[in-house]
Amino acid sequence: MTHLEVSRRTFVVTTAMAGGGMMLGFHMPASAATLVNKQPWLNPTDKEGVEVNAWLTIDPEGIVTIRVPHTEQGQGALTSVPMMIAEELHVDWKAVRAVFADANRHIRNNNEYVNMSTSGSNVVRSRHPHLMAAGASARERLKQAAATAWNVQRSDVTAKDSVLTSGTRRGTYAEFATAAAAVKLDVEPKIKTPDQWWLLGTSVQRLDIPHKVNGAAAYSIDTRLPGMVYANVVCCPVPWGKLKSFNFDAIKGRPGVIGAYEMKMGTGRGGADMQSGVAVVADSWFRAKTALDLMPIEWDMGPSAATSTATLAADATRLLGLPGEALGTSTGGDVFAMIANPAGAKVVKAEYHRPYETHFRMEPINATVSVTADRVDVWTPSQDQSAALQLAASQSGMDPKNVYTHTTFIGGAFGGGGGGNTGVTRQATELSKLLGKPVKVVWTREEDVRHDKQRSPHTTAFTAVIGANGYPTAFFSRSVGPETRSSSGIDNMPYKVANRRHERSLQASHIPTATHRAPGTNQNGMIMEGFVDEMAQAGGINPLDWRLKMTEGMEDWQAVLKVLKEKSGFRTDLPRGEGMGVAVMEDHASYCAACATVTVSRRGQLTVEKVMVVINSQHVINPLNCAEQLEGAACWELGTAWFAGLQLEKGQFTNTNIDTYQLMRINQMPSVEVHFALTKGGTWGGMGEPAGPPTPAAVANAIFYATGKRIRSTPFRSHDLSWA
DSSP, rough: OOOOOHHHHHHHHHHHTTOOOOOOOOOOOHHHHHHHHOOOOGSSOTTTTTEEEEEEEEEEEEEEEEEEEEOSSSSHHHHHHHHHHHHTTTGGGGGEEEEOOOOHHHHHHSTTTSSOOOTTHHHHHHHHHHHHHHHHHHHHHHHHHHHHHHHOOGGGGGTTEEEEEEEEEEHHHHHHHHHHHOOOOOOOOOOGGGGSSSSSSSSOEEEEEOHTTTTTTGGGGGGGOTTTTTEEEEOOTTTTTEEEEOGGTTTTTTEEEEEEEEEOOOOOOOSSSOEEEEEESSSSSSHHHHHHHHHEEEEOOGGGOOHHHHHHHHHHHHHHHHHHEETTEEEEEESSHHHOOOOEEEEEEEEEOOOOBBOSSOOOOOEEEESSSEEEEEEEESOOOHHHHHHHHHHHOOGGGGGEEEOOSOOOOOTTTTTTTHHHHHHHHHHHHHSSEEEEEEEHHHHHHHHHHHBOOEEEEEEEETTTSEEEEEEEEEEESSGGGTTHHHHHHOOOOSSEEEEEOOOOOOBBBHHHHHHHHHHOOOOOOHHHHHHHHHHTTHHHHHHHHHTTOOOOHHHHHHHHHHHHHSSSSSTTTTEEEEEEEEEETTTEEEEEEEEEETTOOOOEEEEEEEEEESSOHHHHHHHHHHHHHHHHHHHHHOOOOEEEETTTTOOOOOOTTEEEEEGGGOOEEEEEOHHHSOOOOOOSSSTTTTHHHHHHHHHHHHHOOOOBSSGGGGGGGOOO
């Protein structure tokens, strides 16, 4: 055995030469003032260890610290990324630690971490090749270091459980870390195939749970800096309206008030651009808010002030009556002719609608920014810290190489880039630039809802011709909404109808929109799968059997539907007031079916007793975490469909806090049962979003069997569900 003497100085020098990243862990925001510096990765300590590559370090005790370039918003990235790297490195899982990667290093070194975005259920399904490759490369470098020391071939060295062996020779990863850091491989190794996994595929507790349970977890909103001041900002209640005037004299004498400053509208109209508004800065946030509430402000609401939920509905009706853009998934003969002349066949028509929805994250939209002469430091709950860095660089005029984002936990994201990927990051940057002090901006919940990037409304009209065998022979859909996603999950439906035509019409709107959890299919899951049940009912066919028949030959869809049929005990003949409903959707390359069981009292009180979820993502790396994500997605979308829905009057949203924009309460949450139906093909499906889209549809369909009432719009609570 070769023993390498590794001193503290050796570790320090090697890590500095390798360009390692500072291990900030979970405590960064609370002590940021003492930890941040111009190049934090050049001040390592012996606790951080040797950087084998940009993704990981190994310390003298054998602790492997893995840098995670993705945010942790409750979905488990801080565990799944280390799992994928540890799988290839073959390190004892108990010796693994996780920290957030440095976005500045990522930008400065030409996207060193490949991609820092945490969205689209992509952390595992799309990022696993380069994440696992990082672990595989580190493993082979360690093996090569040992092979050189032992004068054997690398292929003769085995790496397992943090130990390297060759014959009678044995050494730990820690012993060879310094030498491995200097190894250059001629060819990078291939990553393992699923049949070779030893860690992936097993249930592992999330690494962030202890920090969240004991209160140590730090969020962007927790940031405190010496000399920091606080700002409350209000923008024109009608998006893209303008500030006309404000009277600072009315509040300037109030305790703690520092000043009032105009927030000027940016040149773009994206969700991350600043809108026209005004900020009040004070020595506490409450004082800033109180003063802002009292300060006289005059707005120019602009032409969009005439827009309302009613006018948008009328416009959608107008567009539904006009030809739309024919989509490429249309196929077969002349659907219009078949509908006009059904030759005795049954024709089924329906119109479905879902309204604007907001994210309503637990952590209100916020950002803390410190702009100095030579650098900018940013704390903001963005789903891509490199994007937040670019926002702050753009607003401050600073070279991105001198901007540092400090990643924290996120108190809910659910799409749209997270709360930090809104105008708040620019606002905090602009105010810090003006004042020369660190500034924390926190939006009130009302401001959060008014100026979040919303989920767009979708309206779809369907017509189907039902043949003698009970199945559709012709199918037509026309979808209306402000985004091209208004037809997602409809125009690409899997059901084998020989003659089908799908159209889409874009609707003008002044409301900024963006992705929400399971974009497009989240709205359209209930819309599409509700009408599927109507077609099945019109044909006199069990709706689960209808879906099985109409997806014959499609293995990925069949897998989840067959397991759902086996496990759920689905039936349509429960006693009055009880019902079961099913639905199935594809989202982010995963196929997910749901079966909901509900009871509805005679007076119309709905109780969702249970939701069964069956998913085919083809591969699963952590069944426990996957089940948690599926439960969360089902909860998220059910709560939105059951209770929420934004209302627009005079160009602005009127239900902007929890008293009017209702959320599902804990006692209303059904039990969620999860099953996997994995076909294990070449595609990796997402996990954080796919259970959302089919859940509301399954509940709405169950309501029909319980009450005989067909629900074609949300929120469910707006409907009279009483029955006699």
